[in-house]
Amino acid sequence: MTRNRTTFTRTLVAGSLSIAVMAGSGCAGRQYGHILANNDKDMVGSHAAGAATWNPLVDEAVAKLLSRCPPTIQTVGFNTIDGVPGGASPDGVIGSALAAGPATVCFIGIENKSAEEIGDFKDQIYEQIDSQINTAETFRGISRRMVDAALIETRLRPDSLFLPENRHVFAATLGRQGTPVDYLLYATITSGTTDRNKSSQRDYTLTLEMVNLHTGDFTKESAKLRKGYSKTRAGKWWNWGPFDQADG
Known part of the structure; x- marks a missing residue:
């Protein structure tokens, strides 16, 4: 009887421990989610940049860029001269969006030169910048679908638009679709990494460059975040002190 009771007790304890382990592991593969309120802080990524990095960078860079009023632009039309589309009319006047109000901005895209793959954040950053540009009184954006279609039709790469001839061909393509262009907007992400034993610091920079389509002049603004x-x-406390922001 004593031996049977001991065996039963051991079996009961082993079973209880197994249940406790399963409960503690949360049933492998299960994941829980919850909706964040507007005043909840963004999660700080533990291995790469995330929402807590990109959101403030976008807000600061766009705010700096929009704080600059666009200079006066000589209006330009999209007629054909000597077989070259997009040439200036004989009187040098071409139909620009500025003639009716806001300057039209063609957001070309984002170039990632950082040490990290930004994954799905690339499209989100694009949409955030594009949306904020369109809310400004001095600028208005062009649909991304139209921009992509014009690049495909002209067979031009975004970096090739720095050549005047290519800019005119690209602008003429959009102009035929009823969308005159005043500025080209480029976004570039860069980073610099400092290593110290098992800790590191990464400095992120988001740069916005707005190019005057007609003159080639440009305006550049950037935002930085470390x-x-x-x-x-303990590594965080040792390198940056105990009163830094919340850990990732």
């Missing part, structure tokens, strides 16, 4: 990475919690 982020620290550590293998341990």
Whole structure:
């Protein structure tokens, strides 16, 4: 009887431990989610930049760019001279969006030159910048679908638009669709990394460059954000002090 009771007790304890382990592991593969309120802080990524990095960079860079009023632009039309589309009319006057109000901005895209793959954040950053440009009184954007279609039709790469001839061909293509262009907008992401033992600091920069389509003059604004990475919690305190922002 005593031996049977001991065996039963051991079996009961082993079963209880197994249940506790399963409960503690949360049933492998299961994931939980919850909706964040507007005043909830963005999650700080533990291995790469995330919402807490990109959102403030976009807000600051766009705000700096929009704070500059666009200079006066000589209006330009999209007629054909000597077989070259997009040439200026004989009196040098071409139909620009500025003639009716806001300057038209063609957002070409985002170039990632950082040490990280930004994944699905690339499209989100594009949409955030594009949306904020369109809310400004001094600028208005062009549909991304129209921009992509014009690049395909002209067989031009975004970086090739820095050549005047290519800019005119590209602008003429959009102009035929009823969308005159005043500025080309480029976004570039860069980073610089400083390593110290098992900790590192990465400086992120988002640069917005707006090019005057007609003159080639450009305006450039950027925003910077520094982020620290550590293998341990103590590493954060050792390198940046105990009163830094919340850990990732």
